[in-house]
Amino acid sequence: MGGDLAGRRILVPESRDLDLFAGMLEQHGAETVRCPLVRILDLDDPAPAVDWLKRLVAGEFHDLILLTGEGLRRLRTVARAAGLEAETVAALGRLRIVVRGPKPVKALREIGLSPYRTAPAPTSEGVVAALADEDLSGRTVGVQLYPGNPNDLLLEAVRARGGVPVAVTPYRYANDSETGAVESAIRDMAAGRIDFVAFTASPQVRRLQEVAESRGLADAFREGLARTRIAAVGPVVAEAVEAAGGTVAVAPESSFHMKPLVNAIRDLLAKG
Structure with a gap:
């Protein structure tokens, strides 16, 4: 598929609008890697x-x-x-x-x-x-x-x-969601096999860090954050990234939605 994101592998953490967000990136040629970092569930005791x-x-x-x-x-x-x-x-x-x-x-x-x-x-x-x-x-x-x-x-x-x-x-x-897939995402980031990780919620960042620390992947996590460009949907997510030791490469300037996030990634890549 052609597009200005062609050839780019973008890690997309699970969210309520996962399919919509991944589809937006794929429309521009990206290969999305879906990672079940955080699932939202009903209360055990309502x-x-x-x-x-x-x-x-x-x-x-x-x-x-x-x-x-x-x-x-x-x-x-x-x-x-x-x-x-x-x-x-x-x-x-x-x-x-x-x-x-x-x-x-x-x-x-x-x-x-x-x-x-x-x-x-x-x-x-x-x-x-x-x-x-x-x-x-x-x-x-x-x-x-x-x-x-x-x-x-x-x-x-x-x-x-x-x-x-x-x-x-x-x-x-549900923080125990498919930990093996989260481990693989951390290793892929550290190995340089992910071009971007696009965070849409701060718990996604914390979950990635928790898995890294509990599975002996703290060094790989730090290396992955350093090697992988990070997109954050807004300032709350950006704060979580920085607290985890990462640096946000791009974020929407004012409208904190998925489409502006996709466009911000595209604009950054267009600059080389």
Whole structure:
């Protein structure tokens, strides 16, 4: 296949939109290597999330902070199983909703809603900045978190403005997903057999590092990060790459979506 990515092998970590993202790269001639770094799963025990939803439906919350689009979709999944989906959507429509970035905006649009405020940068710090002028005194704020990050920074910011945060984590990661394939990806990166790795979520970076450390591949991981050009979909992912010891070669300048990420990779390669 022709295209400006022809002959390039790009490692694409598993994500909710894996096929869509890989297809975008393949349209431009790339060979994609799919790696199951992180799978998103329903909760083993949905009871805490159901309790949170019951409080939402009962009108206890005044505001909601959404960090991920997947978080809203999984809340709807939990609500549906509990027979609360219609009441949940109606309750969400009565809240002021602050979002971290474009993915939760998209998830809101799927149910006919729009955010009250969008963070100036798609990070927790960006959400804190979005709350800077808000007086949350006497307000209860639902906070959707994601696995592995209790986000004390954000919860403390809500408290500092007088609010009472009530957190929920509506999904989990399957971190044991096909570890052998992850090992192979690390070895391929270290051997120079991967031209790019395109990260779309920070847990993907952490999972790669965890497998490397647990399987005696720490040196190969460091060499792979040094040899392989790294693309990051946005600043949160870029921070995770840098924390792991890598350097981001390219990222979209403003629109943190898959298509701008593909175009950023193409533009970098066009420059040689």
